[in-house]
Amino acid sequence: MILNQFLLLAAILFCIGVYGVLARRNGIMVLMSVEIILNSVNINLVAFGAFRDHVAGEVFALFVIAVAAAEVGIGLAIVLLIYRNRRSIDLTEADLLKG
């Protein structure tokens, strides 16, 4: 195996996640796309950790997983609150701060 195949896979997944974040209007779908992005970052971290034969990559991948779990919990709570207030989770309607 070469290192680049993992890095390119992670880059492609990252771009798919960016597309999802930008194109979807459903709040839950945006959170799912963020999960795809975080996973691609994890693949990068573990690939570099294996390449340099060092545990730091794996340790930071574990930290990213923990932070992603916290992020999903808070994000879903916020989406739930938006739904309760507006009866809709369309993020284009949540533009109160737009001015």
Add this chain to the structure above:
Amino acid sequence: MMLAAAASGGDLFVAQNVFFGAIALVMIVSALRCVTTRNVVHAALWLVLVLAGAAAQFILLGSEFVAVTQVLVYIGAIIVLFLFGIMLTKASMGDDDSVAGEKRLMAALVAVLLAVVMGIALIDSYSDTRLVIDEPQRFGEVSDAIFSQYIVAFEAVSVLLLAALIGAIVVARKE
């Protein structure tokens, strides 16, 4: 003798690459379906395939502990959280409401540009860097590193998880 060893190493190399290609194909197709499908529940189920593929890649990279954690935390907990979120916001059970064509086009443009830039940079920097994994990382090394070198970060993450737990309860609670 040397020849036989080299041949078996080559077979291993081919097998690893075949598995990598198959898993990568499944991951990319399911990620694309996840961000384009109109049904939100289907999107969550496609996301399961992406996460499972990532766990398989971690095993291929020789770090089983991250793979096991990925399955436990992501597929076990986060997907269930997503499905509960979809159920509680029942307006989105059916179709995701229509996405503006212009917005979708711009998003696709941004994603393709980003892919081109990152692809060129990666091919330029790491085009023939070999990745040799002779033995998997042991659990012990990872846990030793977490509880000695990275203990401060570990404690910070535990406080962060507690704060996220309390914050989620406070935000989502009915008055």
